[in-house]
Amino acid sequence: MISLLKTIKIRAYKLGMFLTFILVLLFSFPIIILSFITYYCHSISYSIISFYTYEVIIPVAVKWISLTVDIRHRKSFKLFKLSGINLFISNHCTSIDSFIITDYLEDDRKYINILHKKSVMFIPVAGQILKLLKFCTISRNFTEDISVIRDYLRNITKSMISSYILIYPEGTRKTYQKQRESNEFCKLRNIKPFNNVLCPRYKGFKELMNGIYQVNQNAKLIDLTLKYSKSVPSFLDCIIGTKSFTVDIYANVFKIGDISDPKTFLFERFRLKDVILK
Template sequence: MLRSLGHLFVGILSVLVYFFNTVFWATLIFILSIFKLIPLKPWRKFISYLLDACATAWISVNNLNQRLTSGTTWHVQGLSELSPKDWYLIIANHQSWVDILVLQRVFNRRIPFLKFFLKKELIWVPVLGLAWWALDFPFMRRYTKSFLAKNPHLKGKDMETTRAACEKFKHKPVSIMNFVEGTRFTQVKHDRQNSPFTHLLKPRAGGVAFVLTAMGNQLHKLIDVTIDYPAGVPSFWDFVSGKVKDIRVNISVTPIKDIVQDGFFSTDYFDNPDQRIRFQQWLNARWEHKDQLLESMNSTQSPL
């Protein structure tokens, strides 16, 4: 009973800190976002760095909150090769919303602030669209096969638009995050897919290929993250209330030029069926290694 009350108190306190920290920094980010609308390139660049600093500070306070309330022991391998001045593509297995907090905790101030590719339509989401734009989240435009069949003259224009949107990252380090399984692991999804892996869903190569095609010349390294929860996959409440005792994270860094030079990826991915097969096979091999790594870490997928 006392332990349950302790977890309840810690959870409520932690959630309140998350809430007020988020409100404070989100308000500041939104105000700076409005200033970034002024169409002066040097000014926008200056505001962009301020916005990234705000986002980094938001995560730093969240991490401090975790250190004071969670009591989690972290086992992290592979951080030594990272730098906040480099350009990264990050892939990881996905089991829980806690994964986002884990990635932010592990990578904050070690690599540039994590960003996700977003559909171009999301820029019109009230408040958030402006914040995502201001934080330089790259927006992508993808045309469907049926649309291109009716408008063949637009083939390749979506990629050109996305590349143009990513031009800012030539001189500004960035980290692009992609959960290649496309969704969180559950046993039901695993069985529905008939996944060949024990602890993972099937990886999808298309999202990674899109990022590499749009930004291949700008991104320098691939970070492959394996996240393991030894006592079972936690909920957000489990994490904030101090119930998660151990988290294990393994980080592997591969130069993207090695992937290209070895022939596993080329920018004609979307037009070359053989290239798509080869890249999917490469990603499957990485996932096989990740599955074996999770097995060696005594990973389970049962809930707490």
């Protein structure tokens, strides 16, 4: 009986936090409308959306996710002492990865810029917020994306503010089906298959790395590895699940100027992730 009551209490609390998050998103509608009205006053609309996103939406979302996932890290982000434009890469396990990484950035979360696929833009409210924040939307086709990436880098360079660009080189979340497709891709190209990550895509990564280095010779690349304990939490686990999860964040920092071969570097890092996640 006690265990049943405890389960009901946990689910009710999580559901309450999720509903709070939904209400926060719904409250975004007036702000989005305001931003469209003030379209020609870009600095005003951008400031409003940025403040609301990083000071209201993300803290509520992180609080909600923390009820399910205990975030642990071996190296504090504050030790990196970043400035200007820098690049973050990470493996991609679940839809909450970006919230986990944003929480890891602590007070610097306002500088994060996430490259995301086009399908994310169809998520109600969230898609509009990403559009207003001018995050980079890619199709995962390098021929189509190269001009988008270059324009994106040109725009954030003009802003003259610090920016942490986060990309997932795997291109999508790791699932059983995606792992099979990744292994088939590796076999066709005579690449040793990966077991715990997907084969990374290097062309967009190389373009970003070179573009960032051109504007910031002191730029750093922060390689993050997210390792969830036992199993990976689903979106539903965060809403009404009673299980608890732990994620360890492994971080390594490199100077972009010291990376002579982006493709070799990226594959070496993902081989290491494959071992860590074993």
